[in-house]
Amino acid sequence: xxxxxxxxxxxxxxxxxxxxxxxxxxxxxxxxxxxxxxxxxxxxxxxxxxxxxxxxxxxxxxxxxxxxxxxxxxxxxxxxxxxxxxxxxxxxxxxxxxxxxxxxxxxxxxxxxxxxxxxxxxxxxxxxxxxxxxxxxxxxxxxxxxxxxxxxxxxxxxxxxxxxxxxxxxxxxxxxxxxxxxxxxxxxxxxxxxxxxxxxxxxxxxxxxxxxxxxxxxxxxxxxxxxxxxxxxxxxxxxxxxxxxxxxxxxxxxxxxxxxxxxxxxxxxxxxxxxxxxxxxxxxxxxxxxxxxxxxxxxxxxxxxxxxxxxxxxxxxxxxxxxxxxxxxxxxxxxxxxxxxxxxxxxxxxxxxxxxxxxxxxxxxxxxxxxxxxxxxxxxxxxxxxxxxxxxxxxxxxxxxxxxxxxxxxxxxxxxxxxxxxxxxxxxxxxxxxxxxxxxxxxxxxxxxxxxxxxxxxxxxxxxxxxxxxxxxxxxxxxxxxxxxxxxxxxxxxxxxxxx
Numbered sequence: 001x002x003x004x005x006x007x008x009x010x011x012x013x014x015x016x017x018x019x020x021x022x023x024x025x026x027x028x029x030x031x032x033x034x035x036x037x038x039x040x041x042x043x044x045x046x047x048x049x050x051x052x053x054x055x056x057x058x059x060x061x062x063x064x065x066x067x068x069x070x071x072x073x074x075x076x077x078x079x080x081x082x083x084x085x086x087x088x089x090x091x092x093x094x095x096x097x098x099x100x101x102x103x104x105x106x107x108x109x110x111x112x113x114x115x116x117x118x119x120x121x122x123x124x125x126x127x128x129x130x131x132x133x134x135x136x137x138x139x140x141x142x143x144x145x146x147x148x149x150x151x152x153x154x155x156x157x158x159x160x161x162x163x164x165x166x167x168x169x170x171x172x173x174x175x176x177x178x179x180x181x182x183x184x185x186x187x188x189x190x191x192x193x194x195x196x197x198x199x200x201x202x203x204x205x206x207x208x209x210x211x212x213x214x215x216x217x218x219x220x221x222x223x224x225x226x227x228x229x230x231x232x233x234x235x236x237x238x239x240x241x242x243x244x245x246x247x248x249x250x251x252x253x254x255x256x257x258x259x260x261x262x263x264x265x266x267x268x269x270x271x272x273x274x275x276x277x278x279x280x281x282x283x284x285x286x287x288x289x290x291x292x293x294x295x296x297x298x299x300x301x302x303x304x305x306x307x308x309x310x311x312x313x314x315x316x317x318x319x320x321x322x323x324x325x326x327x328x329x330x331x332x333x334x335x336x337x338x339x340x341x342x343x344x345x346x347x348x349x350x351x352x353x354x355x356x357x358x359x360x361x362x363x364x365x366x367x368x369x370x371x372x373x374x375x376x377x378x379x380x381x382x383x384x385x386x387x388x389x390x391x392x393x394x395x396x397x398x399x400x401x402x403x404x405x406x407x408x409x410x411x412x413x414x415x416x417x418x419x420x421x422x423x424x425x426x427x428x429x430x431x432x433x434x435x436x437x438x439x440x441x442x443x444x445x446x447x448x449x450x451x452x453x454x455x456x457x458x459x460x461x462x463x464x465x466x467x468x469x470x471x472x473x474x475x476x477x478x479x480x481x482x483x484x485x486x487x488x489x490x491x492x493x494x495x496x497x498x499x500x
Contacts, residue, residue: 037219042219050234050473050475055092056091058089058090059248060477062086062252063084067080067081069451078453083357086243089244090470090473091240095155095328096469097154104123105123115192116193125461126157145157154333157463163467171199171237172199179233185210195207203227203233208225215230238339239338240338241361241470242453243360248330249437252268254323277293290320292314293332294444295445300312314333319333331438331448332439334466335454340363340435341363341434342429342433342455366396368389432459436456440464
């Protein structure tokens with residue numbers, strides 16, 4: 001009975017999808033009918049908008065003053081303020097947890113463990129980050145990542161490359177689940193090696209999977225797999241850019257005077273209003289700490305009997321009050337990886353350049369699919385992924401909007417900028433340096449300012465650095481209408497918004 005009911009629900013979803021195709025509507029350009037086999041079968045969807053993936057929160061974009069707007073106590077001058085605009089995007093409500101990362105490792109071991117054990121070993125977090133020459137932190141080496149008491153704590157010891165790999169894996173698992181729940185694919189837990197669901201490979205028809213019922217092909221009258229144009233599959237999970245992370249942490253919509261106008265206070269020291277790290281409203285939480293950080297030398301959580309943040313190491317990811325976007329721990333707990341390559345002069349060099357003030361990001365290396373002589377993608381690799389190559393400079397030379405395939409050092413480290421980074425000689429900055437944002441449980445309050453920034457090599461990790469994922473918002477910036485079937489529902493416990 002349960003199986004029959006589940007099948008009925010899936011069948012109903014597919015029927016609703018086809019019903020959303022506007023039957024009989026005609027082209028504004030040609031007058032030809034859409035969604036009609038007799039007229040060629042060109043489709044036009046009544047698209048309701050991008051659904052919200054698991055654990056994501058919509059961050060409505062806008063303009064803000066990016067950079068260190070408070071006192072530059074370290075005198076680094078590596079984040080000169082400049083006004084930019086960030087497009088709307090989605091951000092993880094919480095940092096990625098130990099339990100979520102173990103789920104990732106479990107999948108890798110099941111799919112690649114026999115043939116490619118190095119894939120599993122390369123994904124393991126470095127639990128030795130807890131060791132200290134003059135401290136007894138050895139128990140955390142064994143317990144923090146593996147023991148269930150820490151399941152809902154942020155994963156640490158993960159480098160930038162591993163965080164990106166996790167994001168790619170998460171994209172594929174979420175999109176695979178969408179196809180299973182829509183009744184397009186059957187659930188298959190026996191995938192091995194290159195025969196595993198990969199979103200890009202599926203869209204290029206290099207992965208078929210265990211098909212249950214494909215979509216109707218209005219061109220031929222037969223069936224076809226889901227296409228990118230159907231709007232069913234989600235964009236990729238990825239690391240947020242530095243601009244996105246800083247914008248989301250500030251959550252300046254909480255400073256808006258009214259929802260009816262643009263008056264807004266464009267300054268915040270922390271991801272909350274005010275100049276203190278304690279809760280100010282007169283209620284039972286008055287005086288409670290708003291984040292997990294280090295108060296002073298040797299003081300990680302206060303006095304016994306009255307612990308102020310109750311966290312000598314990272315806290316659970318849903319501890320403390322979220323900011324005005326509903327994001328937890330955008331200050332304190334763990335610092336977080338961003339997608340950007342670190343350069344200290346970027347903000348100063350680009351603050352007067354108009355064409356780099358929308359979604360600023362440093363780290364582009366443009367890629368293109370590897371194609372065969374017929375213009376089709378070559379066979380996917382041994383892990384089931386499509387093959388890409390870097391765009392060569394001579395390919396980009398004829399374009400107006402970019403001239404190089406790799407622009408990591410553009411205007412800060414290239415010959416035009418007359419700035420050079422000799423790693424290990426005159427600087428610790430290299431092409432592997434990646435931006436780290438936000439203070440952690442072991443940092444002073446200064447580093448919790450969203451405008452502060454640091455860097456770490458992309459193949460290094462730390463016990464105080466974790467990450468969360470982001471996703472591009474397609475279509476309108478304000479989100480979808482609150483209509484039935486529009487939201488991606490995730491089963492589980494209710495979100496706990498609480499103080500420690």
